[in-house]
Amino acid sequence: MKSNEILFVKEVLIFTFALFLFILNKNKTLTKYNKMKYSILKTSRFLLTISFFFSFFCSFAQQNFGKIKGTITTSDGDAAAGVNVILKNSKYGTVTNDDGSFDLNRVRTNTYTLQVSLTGYETTEQEVVVTESETTVLNLQLKVSNKELHEVVVNGKKSILSKKTDYVARMPLKNLENPQVYNVIPKELLQEQIAVDIRSAAVNAPGVTTKIYPSGGLEISFRGFSTGVNARNGMENMTGRSSIAIDNAERIEVLKGPSGTLFGSSVSSFGGVVNLVTKKPFETKKTEVSYTGGSFGLNRLALDMNTPLTPDNNVLFRLNAAVNTEKSFLDYGFSKTFLIAPSLTYKATDKLTLSIDTEIYNVNNTRPTYGRFYAPGITNPTDLKVDYRKSLFHDDLDAKTSSTKVFVQAEYQLAENWKSTTVFSFIDENVDRSYQYYTQWISPTEVKRSVSRFGPIFNQFTNIQENINGQFSTGSIKHKLLLGTNYRFSKGTFNYGATPVLDTIDVTKPFDPIRKKQVDAVVSQLTWAVPDEQIFSVYASDVISFTDRLSAMLSLRLDNFVQKKLEDTKGYNQTALSPKLGLVYEVVKNQVSLFGNYMNGFQNSGPVNQPDGSLLVLKPVYANQYEGGVKVEAFNKKLSTTLSYYNITIDNATRTTSDGFSVQDGKQVSKGIDFEFIANPVEGLNAMLGYAYNDNRIVKSSDAAIEGNKASGAPENVVNFWISYKFQNKLKDLGLGFGGNYVDKQYKFEDESFYNPSYSVYNATVFYDKPTWRIGVKFNNINNKKYWDSYGMAQAPANLLVNLTLKF
Numbered sequence: 001m002k003s004n005e006i007l008f009v010k011e012v013l014i015f016t017f018a019l020f021l022f023i024l025n026k027n028k029t030l031t032k033y034n035k036m037k038y039s040i041l042k043t044s045r046f047l048l049t050i051s052f053f054f055s056f057f058c059s060f061a062q063q064n065f066g067k068i069k070g071t072i073t074t075s076d077g078d079a080a081a082g083v084n085v086i087l088k089n090s091k092y093g094t095v096t097n098d099d100g101s102f103d104l105n106r107v108r109t110n111t112y113t114l115q116v117s118l119t120g121y122e123t124t125e126q127e128v129v130v131t132e133s134e135t136t137v138l139n140l141q142l143k144v145s146n147k148e149l150h151e152v153v154v155n156g157k158k159s160i161l162s163k164k165t166d167y168v169a170r171m172p173l174k175n176l177e178n179p180q181v182y183n184v185i186p187k188e189l190l191q192e193q194i195a196v197d198i199r200s201a202a203v204n205a206p207g208v209t210t211k212i213y214p215s216g217g218l219e220i221s222f223r224g225f226s227t228g229v230n231a232r233n234g235m236e237n238m239t240g241r242s243s244i245a246i247d248n249a250e251r252i253e254v255l256k257g258p259s260g261t262l263f264g265s266s267v268s269s270f271g272g273v274v275n276l277v278t279k280k281p282f283e284t285k286k287t288e289v290s291y292t293g294g295s296f297g298l299n300r301l302a303l304d305m306n307t308p309l310t311p312d313n314n315v316l317f318r319l320n321a322a323v324n325t326e327k328s329f330l331d332y333g334f335s336k337t338f339l340i341a342p343s344l345t346y347k348a349t350d351k352l353t354l355s356i357d358t359e360i361y362n363v364n365n366t367r368p369t370y371g372r373f374y375a376p377g378i379t380n381p382t383d384l385k386v387d388y389r390k391s392l393f394h395d396d397l398d399a400k401t402s403s404t405k406v407f408v409q410a411e412y413q414l415a416e417n418w419k420s421t422t423v424f425s426f427i428d429e430n431v432d433r434s435y436q437y438y439t440q441w442i443s444p445t446e447v448k449r450s451v452s453r454f455g456p457i458f459n460q461f462t463n464i465q466e467n468i469n470g471q472f473s474t475g476s477i478k479h480k481l482l483l484g485t486n487y488r489f490s491k492g493t494f495n496y497g498a499t500p501v502l503d504t505i506d507v508t509k510p511f512d513p514i515r516k517k518q519v520d521a522v523v524s525q526l527t528w529a530v531p532d533e534q535i536f537s538v539y540a541s542d543v544i545s546f547t548d549r550l551s552a553m554l555s556l557r558l559d560n561f562v563q564k565k566l567e568d569t570k571g572y573n574q575t576a577l578s579p580k581l582g583l584v585y586e587v588v589k590n591q592v593s594l595f596g597n598y599m600n601g602f603q604n605s606g607p608v609n610q611p612d613g614s615l616l617v618l619k620p621v622y623a624n625q626y627e628g629g630v631k632v633e634a635f636n637k638k639l640s641t642t643l644s645y646y647n648i649t650i651d652n653a654t655r656t657t658s659d660g661f662s663v664q665d666g667k668q669v670s671k672g673i674d675f676e677f678i679a680n681p682v683e684g685l686n687a688m689l690g691y692a693y694n695d696n697r698i699v700k701s702s703d704a705a706i707e708g709n710k711a712s713g714a715p716e717n718v719v720n721f722w723i724s725y726k727f728q729n730k731l732k733d734l735g736l737g738f739g740g741n742y743v744d745k746q747y748k749f750e751d752e753s754f755y756n757p758s759y760s761v762y763n764a765t766v767f768y769d770k771p772t773w774r775i776g777v778k779f780n781n782i783n784n785k786k787y788w789d790s791y792g793m794a795q796a797p798a799n800l801l802v803n804l805t806l807k808f
Contacts, residue, residue, distance in 0.1 A: 070138035179582025207692025211789035224670035224696030225271030242403035258601025261580035270623035281316035295799035335365035397435035459492040553582035670696035715744035759787035
């Protein structure tokens, strides 16, 4: 980047941050929140410091430097993206962009050998002479096809800066071209952190907090709203009662903001969407066997095996499997899981590719305890006199669930720039039994205990989806078009039983945990009929490029929701229309973009019987988001950052009046900033920093006492960071990592009577990574912090993980 370009980038960043501050100070609804202004001022000063530092560093140009630029293509003429390019015996190196281009700046004058190499393929080299103040242009061709290159990059060591995805916009769209904010958590980072569950992986995304539902599913919260890992390769992936495994994860994508337009109400929340991208078969043989042991009796064995099944590589197979057993850090509690996930890809013709992705996941574990009531004067968990590692319930009150998932895809190349993708998915989620624990604290020492028993329960979800993607031009204007339709059908059964209060105990005196035989003797059992549901959706999205820097995204979804008649309950039919608009301007081509978006989310609501016998048919509840910000990918892809301000408003939330009537006029507003910083300044060093400020309040409610209060489970400030270094010369292959998370206090209820304190937790790792084996040690919660999630559930103290991976 030239010095005048650097100054321009710096000025754009300064102007953008100043504009944020100006808008916030002019907004009268924000001026009363001094904490928010203070947080934004601190963040802006921090970001300005970073921008000044980088601009100074890169503008410190001297003589005796030149530049190398060029393009790398595959053997079939396509752009070779994500390929490492280095000058041998020097410090210079980079990664090719999505169009195959690369730049090596400030290279000292000399004669070098430029090398492009991929494991398992022939190395490409060419001599290059760097002349002072001149640019040398090189164009090289790899001796691999585009498909082979894709598989090598997918299964090699990618940069943690990569945000390449086809799922966020349901079309190939670069991060800088996309008006939506999203985060990508790659498997390379998960391996480095020895992540053994989705929960510990998800908190690498800015603003994300997690907890386990009493039902067993994983809740992920950001921007003041909660969701689950409800998408899998862009399709519905319900995991409310059966949870989800990490062993088949290629990466985790966190899409920020209401995303009903492209994903629908069953997948997205008003905060966004979490999409799990699974591991796919590729064209070389590779096997990894991994064992992880650790604190609280953790024993975990995992397998990742990939192999072509035919000599021409037209049939590819991959198998991921894992078995896990561990105890709780409490005196009672355990978890046993088993996963098997085979996948197959078949290239039927040059135009047609078929794939099948399946999974069976069985879980036998104990559930977390949920506090339903806290007596006046009990304001947070530290007021309770129960021992931090004491359980009030025995682990024979367990849960047993299973889920089966099948995803089948047919991808057909209709023409050079047009592609059809047809996907069928089936999810069968079963709960054999699920004992769930509840407490009512009547004083800091006295608690009432009760238990519910859920099951048998089964839920089945069937989806059929068709997407047509194409590119065309109208004069000088270019279009990337998506046309899609989705049909969803669900059915299920529900059995439930609850005990009365079983006893009242003093936790400062000896007591016995509640056992299964006590519950089974008094639990009532009820069967609830579950109506069948179907949703038919059509949607379209057009990314219009007016110039090579200015583009707009126009999207729209029509969603028809039908709930079938059930016994004496009438069925109902509901239609929602969801638009999405976005605008992007690249102020520095392929490096800095300014963006803004309007995004819409919706939730279908069933009819409500009123006290006077009338039936209120509710409209879909809508959330509307306005967001603006800046994205930067600069310094030869060594820096990636995003900063945005958003405002999410729900105008027609449903509330209940004092006389029992339902009224659809509630209002909730969630607003804040989202910041992500990722850098790879030198080879082997990676740094990640995320910060999120969120102010989520109940503006209008049937209970006037909570108007203006914070929403439950919505912390004001959330910070995450991770920095790691893998030695390149001496001590080569040895690596170190350190990171942590800070979460502000969170209210459990919207009356703000009970909160969970803020906390900071730090983790560290040491690893030795060779081509054929890897060993790593992870220290979690090294500060041994006692902390609780937003439900008030105690979390694990300091613990240790040790991992050994063999690679064949």
